[in-house]
Amino acid sequence: MPLPQGTTTAYQPARWRWFLSRALVIVLVLTGVMLMVLNRSAVRVGDGLTSAALDGVAPVLSAMRAPFEWVKAASGEVQSYFFVHSRNQALEADAVRLKEIESHNRTLMAENRRLKQLLGIVEPEQDVVGAARIVGSTGGSYVRSAIILRGARDGVAKGQPVRDADGLVGQVIDVGYASARILLLTDLASRIPVRVEESNRTAIASGLNEKQIALQFLSPGEPLKAGDRLVTSGDGGTFPPGIPVAIITQPRGPEPKARPLANPGGLDFVLVLRPFVPEAFKNPEATSRLQAVMPEHAGGEAIAAPPFPVPDKPLPGVQPAPEQPASQPTPDKAGSAKTAPATPAAAKPGTPKTPAGQAAPAQ
Incomplete structure (x- = not known):
């Protein structure tokens, strides 16, 4: 059948290509919206997809990284030979x-x-879950994360802190069966309570998606100096206190900058730790004993356990305070004890009294 006037044979394929491109865009947009809704919903279907993706990608990244590790090791051997x-x-x-x-x-x-x-x-002790190898990391504009070959089968769970030999690395955010994803401390969503070792000032180390991190909500105290070291403070739990975090490089300004001690781009092996739990939550018996020793807090708010053991009995050489007696008998001149005379009851007006001072019975 002849084509309509003004049409060519290339018209039909061009029209189908236009239709397919528009349909593909619509399908991709709807898929993205559906994944966002599922990720924000209470069902959390996206967690299963993320775990499956981690378990599938981790072995591939490990195999792809192996040749680079061999080349790096060989170049290091050659360089050490010439500069020995x-x-x-x-x-x-x-x-x-x-x-x-x-x-x-x-x-x-x-x-x-x-x-x-x-x-x-x-x-506090740092309870180690296990060591793991970094098999891949991302350094995009919005997310700084890494993948390790440890998962739920090895005891890894969400929220566990991760460190290496130099200092804190980040925190586990996604867990699969045999792999997990770590949010690095340089990520924009990372927030870590820290303390300045030299001045004991506290702050929140915030990621900037850059090589440095910023200090927010810095407590007042001595001025910061370049070279001061930041360690985890343990405030709020999760991160055990005392883990090295960063070195201050720019102490001036509203948000001083610091350089992380753990190089996010050169990670190899890391340690996964169990979340830190303060002693007041882990040992409530100590708090109850302290409330028994200090009864003024028995009806108020629960107080944290002290950093020293509470004795169950008085210390040697310390005598308890004597109790105030309710009533004491008064000795007479002969040495015998007698009680104080009771106060006579008030008599009604007009009632005659007996010589003993008692009210006479009514006639």
Whole structure:
């Protein structure tokens, strides 16, 4: 059948291509909206899809990274062979310097240990779930995350902190059966309570999606200095106190900047830790004993447990306060005890009294 006047044979394919492109755009938009709704809903169907995607992508990323690891190791061996003499001299100088630091640190550690024993301070322990290898990381404009080959079968769960040999790395946010995803501390959504070691000031370390992090809600105190070290404070739980986080590089301004000690771009092996639980929540018996010792808090709010053990009995040499007696008998002149005379009852007006001072009975 001849085509209508003014049409060509290329008209039909062009029309179908236009129709398919518009349909594909509509399908993609509807799919994205559906995934967003499912991710925000209470059903959380997106969690299962995310876990399945992690388990499928993690082995592929591990296999793709293996050749790069071999090349990196080989280049390191060649470089160390050519620079062995200069490195040997540098290591000898570092050994002499480290011996002096070790001697000084041993003295400080011994004094610190004795003081903690004297005050009864108990340091929280870092409970390790396990070590894992980083098999992939993303450094986009909005998300800074990494994937590890540890999952629910290994005891990994959401919210667990992650660190390496240098310091804090981030926090687990997605968990699959054999893999998990970590939100790095440089991510824009990362918020970590920290403390300045030198001045004991507290702040919130906030990610900027850059190589540095910012300090927000900095408490008042001594001025910051470049080189001050930030460690986790343990406020609010989750992150155990004392983990190195960053070094301050820009102490001035409304939000000082700091450089993370753990290099987000050069991570290899990391440790997954169990969330830190404060002692007041972990040991409520100590709080109840303290409330028994301090009854003024029995009816008020629950108070946190002290950093020292509460004794069950008075300490040696400390006598309890004597109780105030309700009534004491008064001794007479002969030494015999007699009670105080009772107050006579008031008689009615006009009623005659007996010589003994008692009211006479009514006639």
